[in-house]
Amino acid sequence: MAAPNPYVKRYLMTAGPTPLPPEVELAMAQPMLYHRAPAFIEVYARVLERLRGVFRTENDVLVFASSGSGAMESAVANLVRPGERCVVASCGKFGERWAELCQAFGGELVHYDAGWGNKVDPAELDATLARAGGARVVFTTLSETSTGVVNDVRALADVAHSHGALICVDAVSGLGAVPCEQDEWGLDVVVSGSQKALMAPPGLGLTSVNERALAHAAEQPGGRYYFDWTRTVKGQRKDPPDSPFTPAVSLILGLDAALALIEEEGLERVLERHRLLGRATRAAVKALGLELFGPDDDGANVVTAMRVPEGIEGARIPKLMRDKYGVTIAGGQGKLKGKIARIAHCGYFGAFDIVTTIAALEMTLSELGYELELGSGVAAAQRVFLEAGVAAGRVA
Numbered sequence: 001m002a003a004p005n006p007y008v009k010r011y012l013m014t015a016g017p018t019p020l021p022p023e024v025e026l027a028m029a030q031p032m033l034y035h036r037a038p039a040f041i042e043v044y045a046r047v048l049e050r051l052r053g054v055f056r057t058e059n060d061v062l063v064f065a066s067s068g069s070g071a072m073e074s075a076v077a078n079l080v081r082p083g084e085r086c087v088v089a090s091c092g093k094f095g096e097r098w099a100e101l102c103q104a105f106g107g108e109l110v111h112y113d114a115g116w117g118n119k120v121d122p123a124e125l126d127a128t129l130a131r132a133g134g135a136r137v138v139f140t141t142l143s144e145t146s147t148g149v150v151n152d153v154r155a156l157a158d159v160a161h162s163h164g165a166l167i168c169v170d171a172v173s174g175l176g177a178v179p180c181e182q183d184e185w186g187l188d189v190v191v192s193g194s195q196k197a198l199m200a201p202p203g204l205g206l207t208s209v210n211e212r213a214l215a216h217a218a219e220q221p222g223g224r225y226y227f228d229w230t231r232t233v234k235g236q237r238k239d240p241p242d243s244p245f246t247p248a249v250s251l252i253l254g255l256d257a258a259l260a261l262i263e264e265e266g267l268e269r270v271l272e273r274h275r276l277l278g279r280a281t282r283a284a285v286k287a288l289g290l291e292l293f294g295p296d297d298d299g300a301n302v303v304t305a306m307r308v309p310e311g312i313e314g315a316r317i318p319k320l321m322r323d324k325y326g327v328t329i330a331g332g333q334g335k336l337k338g339k340i341a342r343i344a345h346c347g348y349f350g351a352f353d354i355v356t357t358i359a360a361l362e363m364t365l366s367e368l369g370y371e372l373e374l375g376s377g378v379a380a381a382q383r384v385f386l387e388a389g390v391a392a393g394r395v396a
Contacts, residue, residue: 008326018347027257050259068172068193071205074227078217082106092144143174274301277345280384287380314338325360
């Protein structure tokens with residue numbers, strides 16, 4: 001097959017990494033700063049404070065030079081003891097990552113698997129905790145990127161606390177795209193990453209930890225070093241704040257610029273923009289006669305997953321869209337490989353990004369032999385945007 005045309009304009013419509021605003025790219029192009037110098041410490045302190053606003057918390061938000069999976073590992077390394085019972089409530093690939101991490105650190109795993117494409121059921125979690133007995137930590141997912149499902153983590157937190165357990169939530173793709181009120185909802189630990197709705201490059205793991213979780217971690221030190229919460233909190237609480245290890249300077253400069261854009265837009269407007277983009281994408285998918293994967297949920301603001309039509313090889317859809325039309329979407333992962341396609345809408349996206357992507361999807365499906373009326377999906381998305389009175393751009 002011919003190589004992709006280098007002159008085609010590229011659109012990145014995946015749930016991470018996501019496109020970078022120009023302000024973020026410019027911030028990262030600045031000359032390198034010494035991480036102990038006042039110029040960087042000022043930025044570092046501002047980022048730590050701005051992160052609290054996105055997490056909706058008064059907690060310390062710990063910053064690690066890692067991917068979001070590193071933030072997840074920090075949680076397990078600090079909360080799980082060898083031989084100690086822990087519960088994972090999963091509904092997809094990244095929920096299963098919690099289970100893999102718990103096993104890697106020697107925890108006695110109790111795994112409630114709700115099934116890919118389903119939501120974690122609070123009643124089932126309650127029954128699982130009752131059967132398990134004595135579990136001190138529950139791990140679950142806010143937005144399951146592999147399927148597009150968004151869980152009711154507030155209800156899951158209530159269940160966990162009723163059994164005397166902490167709850168730790170993977171919000172790597174969800175933070176900044178779907179509501180996540182850490183303090184109000186009583187979420188003990190929330191982990192995230194820089195490369196999704198926060199509009200920064202990959203490489204920063206973010207872990208917001210309340211005092212109860214910090215105390216639990218401090219009960220048994222050891223078994224971790226770089227990801228040790230006590231060490232990181234001690235440095236970040238200094239005046240001025242410090243990092244116990246060399247921070248990812250350029251990435252933090254980029255995140256500072258991204259968080260400034262979120263502040264300027266306003267978090268509620270950011271969340272509403274994501275709701276609208278998700279609603280328009282789902283309307284387009286349904287107008288094309290495609291079946292959504294998982295619940296048709298108006299809160300699924302991060303990614304829209306659709307089943308691949310019968311008779312079409314699933315891997316051909318994202319490949320043709322990328323190589324011929326310049327639009328990169330994601331296929332299925334794990335057991336869903338070749339069965340679904342996923343269009344993301346978290347981060348630096350506006351209305352015309354969705355319209356362009358749907359147009360490319362229509363042309364791709366038509367070329368692969370799927371019968372459709374060209375423009376029907378685009379028109380459905382446009383109607384959603386017109387009804388909302390939205391112009392092009394980042395701000396809804």
